[in-house]
Amino acid sequence: MSREEALRKRARELLESKQVVMVVGHRAASTKGKAQPAFIAKPEDAESLIFDETCGQNLAGHLLKVKHLGKIAVVTKGCDSRSILVLLKEKQLDRAQLHILGVGCEGVKEDGKLSDSCITCEYPNPIVCDEMLGEPAPGDRLQTLNPKPQTGELTSDERWRELSEDVSRCIRCYACRQVCPNCYCPVCFVDASQPALVGKTTELSDNMVFHIMRALHMAGRCVECGSCARACPMGIDLMKFNRKAAQIVKERFNVVAGVKEDDAPALTVFDPNDKQEFIR
Amino acid sequence: MTQRVITADGLAKLVTEWAKKGAVYAPVKAGSKDWTEFRRVTSLKETDFSRVNTKQSAKGLLFPQREVMLRFKDGKSEEPAAPEEQVILGIRPCDAAAIAFQAKFFTGQGQTDPYFKARLDRTTFIGFACNTPAETCFCTAVGGSPSGTRGLDLLLTDIGGKYLAEPVTDKGAALIADMPDPAIGDLERKLAEKCAEQMPQAIDTAALKRRLDSGFEHPVWDELNLACVNCGACTFLCPTCHCFDVTDEERKGRGARIRVWDSCQFCIYSQHASGHNPRQTARSRYRNRVMDKFKYTVDMVGELSCVGCGRCIIECPAGIDVRETVEVLTRQLPEAAEKK
Amino acid sequence: MPGNPYLPLDVRVEKVTVENDAKDLKTFDLSFVDASARTAFEFIPGQFGFLSIIGTGEAPFGIASAPSEEFIKYTVKRVGGFTTALHELEPGTVIGMRGPWGNSYPLDLMQGKDVVIVSGGFSFTTLRSTIVHLLDPKRRPQFGKITCVYGARSAGELLYKDEIKAWESSSDIDLHLCVDKLGSDPWPRTEGLVPNVLKQVAPSSKNAIALVCGPPIMIRFTHPVLEALGFRPDDVFLSLENRMKCGIGKCGHCNLGSKYVCKDGPVFSYSQLRGLPAEY
Numbered sequence: 001m002s003r004e005e006a007l008r009k010r011a012r013e014l015l016e017s018k019q020v021v022m023v024v025g026h027r028a029a030s031t032k033g034k035a036q037p038a039f040i041a042k043p044e045d046a047e048s049l050i051f052d053e054t055c056g057q058n059l060a061g062h063l064l065k066v067k068h069l070g071k072i073a074v075v076t077k078g079c080d081s082r083s084i085l086v087l088l089k090e091k092q093l094d095r096a097q098l099h100i101l102g103v104g105c106e107g108v109k110e111d112g113k114l115s116d117s118c119i120t121c122e123y124p125n126p127i128v129c130d131e132m133l134g135e136p137a138p139g140d141r142l143q144t145l146n147p148k149p150q151t152g153e154l155t156s157d158e159r160w161r162e163l164s165e166d167v168s169r170c171i172r173c174y175a176c177r178q179v180c181p182n183c184y185c186p187v188c189f190v191d192a193s194q195p196a197l198v199g200k201t202t203e204l205s206d207n208m209v210f211h212i213m214r215a216l217h218m219a220g221r222c223v224e225c226g227s228c229a230r231a232c233p234m235g236i237d238l239m240k241f242n243r244k245a246a247q248i249v250k251e252r253f254n255v256v257a258g259v260k261e262d263d264a265p266a267l268t269v270f271d272p273n274d275k276q277e278f279i280r
Numbered sequence: 281m282t283q284r285v286i287t288a289d290g291l292a293k294l295v296t297e298w299a300k301k302g303a304v305y306a307p308v309k310a311g312s313k314d315w316t317e318f319r320r321v322t323s324l325k326e327t328d329f330s331r332v333n334t335k336q337s338a339k340g341l342l343f344p345q346r347e348v349m350l351r352f353k354d355g356k357s358e359e360p361a362a363p364e365e366q367v368i369l370g371i372r373p374c375d376a377a378a379i380a381f382q383a384k385f386f387t388g389q390g391q392t393d394p395y396f397k398a399r400l401d402r403t404t405f406i407g408f409a410c411n412t413p414a415e416t417c418f419c420t421a422v423g424g425s426p427s428g429t430r431g432l433d434l435l436l437t438d439i440g441g442k443y444l445a446e447p448v449t450d451k452g453a454a455l456i457a458d459m460p461d462p463a464i465g466d467l468e469r470k471l472a473e474k475c476a477e478q479m480p481q482a483i484d485t486a487a488l489k490r491r492l493d494s495g496f497e498h499p500v501w502d503e504l505n506l507a508c509v510n511c512g513a514c515t516f517l518c519p520t521c522h523c524f525d526v527t528d529e530e531r532k533g534r535g536a537r538i539r540v541w542d543s544c545q546f547c548i549y550s551q552h553a554s555g556h557n558p559r560q561t562a563r564s565r566y567r568n569r570v571m572d573k574f575k576y577t578v579d580m581v582g583e584l585s586c587v588g589c590g591r592c593i594i595e596c597p598a599g600i601d602v603r604e605t606v607e608v609l610t611r612q613l614p615e616a617a618e619k620k
Numbered sequence: 621m622p623g624n625p626y627l628p629l630d631v632r633v634e635k636v637t638v639e640n641d642a643k644d645l646k647t648f649d650l651s652f653v654d655a656s657a658r659t660a661f662e663f664i665p666g667q668f669g670f671l672s673i674i675g676t677g678e679a680p681f682g683i684a685s686a687p688s689e690e691f692i693k694y695t696v697k698r699v700g701g702f703t704t705a706l707h708e709l710e711p712g713t714v715i716g717m718r719g720p721w722g723n724s725y726p727l728d729l730m731q732g733k734d735v736v737i738v739s740g741g742f743s744f745t746t747l748r749s750t751i752v753h754l755l756d757p758k759r760r761p762q763f764g765k766i767t768c769v770y771g772a773r774s775a776g777e778l779l780y781k782d783e784i785k786a787w788e789s790s791s792d793i794d795l796h797l798c799v800d801k802l803g804s805d806p807w808p809r810t811e812g813l814v815p816n817v818l819k820q821v822a823p824s825s826k827n828a829i830a831l832v833c834g835p836p837i838m839i840r841f842t843h844p845v846l847e848a849l850g851f852r853p854d855d856v857f858l859s860l861e862n863r864m865k866c867g868i869g870k871c872g873h874c875n876l877g878s879k880y881v882c883k884d885g886p887v888f889s890y891s892q893l894r895g896l897p898a899e900y
Contacts, residue, residue: 029599031416036599039506057598065506065562111314171336171345171516173543175597178511191548194700200527200540201346231597233513234335235313349626352674355714359621390883391868394621496877496897523872526626526865530675537626537674542865542872549873550899552863553679553699556836558899568899571877579878 003103003134004051007075010101010133011046014073020099024062025075026055033111037062051075056108056115058225060084061181063093071097077105078137079117079225081126082258083181086221089265092184102129104137110230117226117239127259163208163241169234170207172200176228176238177214182221189213215241220249220266223258284459286436286443292324294455295369299323302365302402305341307334318368329370329438332414333589337375337519338368342399343382345516349395349526349537357537367404373428373435374419374587376407378519380431384581385522395539404451409437410475416590418480418603424587426475483606485574485584491613492575496567500612504605505566507598512543514592514602515569520577520585523549544568570605625868628672628716629657633709634691641776644698645742646707647684649691653714661720663687664727665749666859666887669694669719670867676705680864680882683720684745686752692717695745695779721867722886725750725831726857734764736823736851738842740771740814740834744779746859747833755792767823771798771814775805796821815841818849825850833859836900843890853891860886860900876900 001009011023027038027048035054039062040046059074060083066072076084081100087093104125107118118124124137154162174190177183190198190210198213199206215222224246228238250256252275255266286294298304299322306327307316315335316328348360371379379400386396410417410426419425429435434452436443447453515521525542529535542549545565551557559565577585586602593601621627630653639645648671652658663669663683671694672678679702685693698707709715725746735754739747747768754763768787772778778797785807787795797808798817810817814834830851832842839858846856862874862881869883876896879885888896 030601030604031593031599034599037507039503061509062506172541173512173516174546175509175511175513175595178509179597187548191546193548196527196701199529200525200542201529201538202540203346227597231509231511231513233517233595233597235315355674357674359624359627386870389869391625391870392623393868393870394624394626398621522870524865524870525873526678526871528675528677533675535675537678539865539871544872550863552861553703558862564899568875572875576875576878 004049006133007051007101007103008046008049010131011040011049011073012043014099015040015043015046019071020073021070022066023049023073023075023101024059024066025049025101026051026057026059028054033109039066049075051103053106053109056110056227056230057179058083058181058223058227060087061179061184063087063098064184067093067097071099073099073101075103076100076126076129077103078121078123078125078127079105079223080181081128082123082223083225085128085258085261086182086223086265087184090182090221098130100126100129100131102126102132104132104135106137108230115226115230116237117224117229120224120243123259128261163211164204166236166240167207167211168204169236170202170211170232171234172202172207172210173233175231175233176236179227179231180218181225181227182218182223183214189217211238211241215245218242219245220253220255221257222246282447282453284445284456285439286445286456286459288324288441288443290459291436291443295321295324295327298367298369302367304367304369305338306369307331310335318371321369327370329408332410332412332417333372333375333591335591336517337378337589337591338371339375339379339382339519339522341366341368342379342403343386343396343522343524343541345541347395347539349539351536352530353534355533363399363402365402365404366399367406369406370408371405371432372410372589373407373426373430373432374417374424374589375519376405376431377419377424377428378431378587378589379405381520381577381581381583381585381587382522383431384583389581404455405432405434406452406455407432407435409435411438413475413479414590416593417588418590419588420476420479421481421483421603422485422584422586422588423482426479480603483610485578487615488606488610489575489578491609491615492571495609495613496571498613500609501563501567504570504608505563507600508545508562508566509598510545510547510562510565511597512545513595513597514600515543515545516541517591517595519587519589519591520573544572570602570609573602574606574609625718626866628670628678628718629661630654630714631692631717633711633713633715636709636711639695639742639779639781641774644707645695645777645779646698647693647695647779648706648709649685649693650715650717651691658690658692661692663720664724665753666724666746667720667722668746668867668886669717669721671696671706672716672718673702673705673709674716677702678716678718679703680721680867682743682746682749682859682886684748686749686756688756689752693749695742697742719867721882723884725859725887726829726889727753730754730829731762732764732827734824734826734828735766736828736830736846737766737768737770738814738818738830738832738834738846739768740838741773741777742779743833743835743859743861744770747831748780748783750831751787751793755787755790760792764827765794765823766792767794767796767821769796769798769814769818769821771800771812771817773800774803775799775807776803778808794821794823813841814838815845818842819845822849825852825855828855830856831859832856853894854889856890857887858890858893860888862900 023040026035029036222242253266308319386393524539631650635649637647798810864874865871874881
């Protein structure tokens with residue numbers, strides 16, 4: 001039985017036996033090479049579930065929309081599971097109300113090319129799951145690929161120039177924020193109006209404030225799934241911000257978001273030994 | 281009006297001439313990115329007409345994402361200077377039709393929007409007929425055509441290194457008055473027909489409208505909206521979407537009252553100052569957008585606000601296809617009795 | 621740009637009146653800096669205008685003065701940044717105003733009929749305009765009996781206290797004031813919610829028009845009472861508020877289905893509203 005067949009079979013069983021009220025997974029979109037989140041409530045609809053290189057959307061965030069319905073099964077690759085762990089730690093999800101269908105991920109593709117985040121991904125398999133469907137993905141895939149140069153290797157001026165160039169294309173559609181599984185504030189800082197904190201225009205300064213503040217909010221929480229970069233209609237590699245933030249959090253606090261079930265989110269913990277050289 | 285043939289050299293000369301008199305905007309490859317964008321050009325060499333559509337539509341040239349409504353300094357305010365004359369070259373028929381739709385809104389329907397009108401009055405639209413549709417094109421399904429002339433002054437059709445030029449307005453005719461007569465017959469028609477044949481069949485928009493008229497509370501919306509992440513990509517890339525927010529930018533007594541694009545998909549779009557929000561749920565916002573495209577604007581100005589450019593399909597981060605949405609709605613909503 | 625509808629005209633704050641105990645409701649009496657603009661500013665009760673403070677923003681408010689009054693009056697609740705700035709204005713300050721926008725109460729339809737006015741809280745503004753307009757001795761004979769039920773949380777929250785006290789003893793209008801909870805204040809004497817008081821007052825629906833303006837909850841409970849009294853949906857008019865940015869049907873924000881509250885409203889008959897989404 002192929003992984004996809006196993007997935008459909010288990011989804012159908014879970015729904016038929018009423019162990020879950022819904023299976024959140026992926027289905028093929030009508031446009032070639034794209035998938036759409038699928039919310040399967042009827043056993044017979046489980047046939048539409050797929051899992052392949054088009055299934056790049058992180059489904060963890062979608063759980064927040066349907067969690068009120070009851071116990072949900074969710075198709076979970078490595079990055080989805082990391083996001084789920086972050087959401088569990090932030091008390092946004094209840095583990096008892098989730099049935100995690102783990103799938104090994106060989107990387108997702110955009111326009112036929114492996115997504116940047118998948119090139120640097122170290123966790124293709126779910127960190128946490130209730131059952132694995134199919135074989136885990138080989139862990140050594142990544143060593144065979146050459147990650148592209150990191151933003152961190154540039155000088156500060158070069159970095160600013162490059163980010164400015166990227167960010168100047170932003171049209172403020174907030175696709176990055178909306179697809180982010182760990183971006184769920186009821187009122188985002190850019191939407192705050194009393195007082196307004198960030199300008200709404202696409203001037204470079206407004207755009208930069210938005211993206212830098214978002215990256216700071218994601219520091220220690222971003223699981224580097226790359227959903228934001230794939231969602232951006234203007235082709236901005238938003239992961240440049242998030243990768244850098246994740247790298248700093250790892251160096252500073254030795255914490256990688258969503259890879260352990262029992263550690264606390266990096267920025268919620270105060271340790272007297274934290275480096276504090278910014279306080280002069 | 282008389283059709284003419286323009287050689288590539290002839291067009292190049294025209295572009296150079298126009299650029300001396302005002303701004304010329306045309307599709308240009310967007311740096312290292314694999315798409316084109318409308319940019320200001322001074323010569324035909326800079327342009328790239330190889331894509332069916334530009335990443336963003338041309339709407340920003342008439343209705344900029346950020347537009348100054350008035351400037352102020354030390355308590356005194358003044359209106360911005362009049363915009364300059366501009367030629368939009370290489371706009372596709374769907375995008376031109378979208379601007380004609382927006383013009384109905386901004387210059388009709390009661391008060392006239394002076395900012396849009398000032399730009400519209402100073403813009404010449406030179407369209408490019410489509411010879412090959414993209415996978416996501418569906419203008420023919422919503423009343424358009426790959427060689428549609430709505431909203432244009434002049435339509436160009438690439439007939440292999442040369443362009444057949446079809447004036448739509450006197451302004452368009454004047455642009456090519458000095459060009460030779462065409463030596464080719466109705467070839468461009470055949471090209472357009474061939475292109476149209478490859479596109480989806482017309483949807484019965486009247487039947488869809490009747491279904492939407494009574495379908496506001498139908499449970500189909502519960503399923504349809506789930507995949508949607510409520511970002512504004514579809515609305516900002518949509519060539520007909522025209523919502524805006526107005527805000528003041530002020531620093532040390534100087535600044536401007538500006539308007540910026542807004543999207544009905546954003547939660548705060550409809551939120552009252554009291555905190556009450558008539559469209560609090562993602563479902564209600566998704567429904568509003570679909571209803572607006574296929575019902576509300578039909579009620580308001582007598583036409584759909586979808587021209588079939590396909591940008592929302594290409595860029596939706598959730599893989600939602602508006603053609604599929606229309607299909608599901610047509611299938612699932614009961615048809616209400618036709619109104620007298 | 622000739623006739624730019626977005627351009628505010630200069631108006632001077634002539635008088636600022638604190639209306640309530642909570643001091644978050646203030647009435648501003650405005651005069652045009654260019655006196656000839658007053659004649660050009662023709663409006664009908666029920667219409668609204670935008671008040672503008674350059675550098676801070678603008679927002680729409682119902683016009684509380686009657687067309688015959690010298691000053692243009694607005695009563696504003698302090699809720700956000702802009703209204704806070706308005707509340708800080710001193711008499712003599714010049715601000716901006718544009719309008720009048722929207723339709724109005726159906727004065728033509730009301731000719732020769734009884735008028736029932738129902739209002740709650742600080743939404744009384746455009747209905748004050750209406751009452752002052754109807755009570756004009758020249759105009760009063762054109763209408764039948766005028767009944768008004770107006771309520772607020774407490775006596776201190778009722779607007780235009782001196783004026784409504786005078787109306788209480790006038791034979792031209794049958795005014796019923798009520799408060800959610802009676803305080804130590806001997807005025808007003810009726811305790812109860814607006815819809816309940818309306819039920820007790822039970823104005824005749826025969827040859828009558830009802831005008832309603834209040835918070836959403838009051839509107840919801842008032843309509844069944846009017847219906848029970850025999851008012852037809854065509855004879856009940858509601859004034860709505862939705863978020864709006866332009867006031868002239870361009871910005872999109874205030875739509876109720878195919879109608880814009882700013883341009884097609886803010887006054888709608890109940891029969892019109894029944895055909896529109898209840899998104900207000």
